[in-house]
Amino acid sequence: MKEKTIFELIHSMDQVTNHLIIQWNKMFNESLGISHILVLAHLKENGKSRPSDIARALGLTPPTLTHLSEKLVQKKLATRLVDDNDRRIIYLTITDKGLDLIKKAQEEGKTLRKNLFEKLTDEERQQLLSIYGKLNDSIRK
Template sequence: MDKNKTIFELIHEMDQVTNQLIIQWNQMFSESLGISHILVINHLNKHGKSRPSDIARSLGLTPPSLTHLSEKLIKKGFANRMRDENDRRILYLDITDEGRKVLSKAQEAGKTLRKQLVQKLTDEEISQLLNLYEKLNK
C-alpha cells in the first residue's frame, strides 16, 4: 500500500470493499432485507425482547433508523411490537419464529459470502485483517 495515500483515499478503498460485499450480499439473499435488518433480527435472537432505544445504541444506529428498520421487520412478520405489562409507555421488539427462519437463511448466505471473500486471502492474511479491523475499531 502506498503510504502517501490520503485518509480520504484510504476511506474510499475501504468503502469500495464494503460496498462490493453489500452488492454481493443483496444478490445472494432474496428476502429484500438489508444487512441492518439482519443485525436487528440477530440482536433480538441473542438478547430476546428489547427496547428499540437499546437496540439502536447497541448497533450504533439512530432511533429513527431503528424505527424504520423495525417497521419493515414487523410488516414482514419477522418481529413483533410488545408493550410492557407494568408500564404501557414502554415498548419492546421481539423476534418471531419467521424471524428466526429468515435469520438462519441470512446466516447461511453470510457463510457462503465469507467463504468467497476468504478464498482470496491466506490464513495469515485473514488473521491480520481481523486483527486490523479490531484494532481500528477501538
C-alpha cells in the same frame, strides 16, 4: 512505493464494504437490507429489547429503527410487546420466522465471506482479523 493517504485507505475499505453489501443483497433476495438483519440478530442475541436500546447498540437513529422495525413487524419477523407494568414501554421481540431468516442470512453470509476471503492466505486472514480487532478496540475506548 507511494504511501496511501487516509482518504485512499477509507475509500478502499468502503469499496470492499460496498461490494460485499451489493453481493449479499443479490444473494439474499428477501427485500430486506443488512440493517434489518442486524436488528433481528440483536433481538436473537439479546431477547426482547426496547427500540431505543437497539438503536443505540447498532448506532442507528430512533426514527431509522422505527422504520426498520415496522417492516420487520409487517413481515412477521418481529413483534411488538407492551410492558405489563408500564403500557408506554414497547419492546420488540423476534419471531420463529425471524429466527429462520437469521439462519438463512448467516448461511448466505458464510458463502459470501468464503468467496471473498479465500483469495487471501491464512496468514493474510489472520493479519486482517488482527488489524480489524485493533481498530475496533480503539473505537470502543
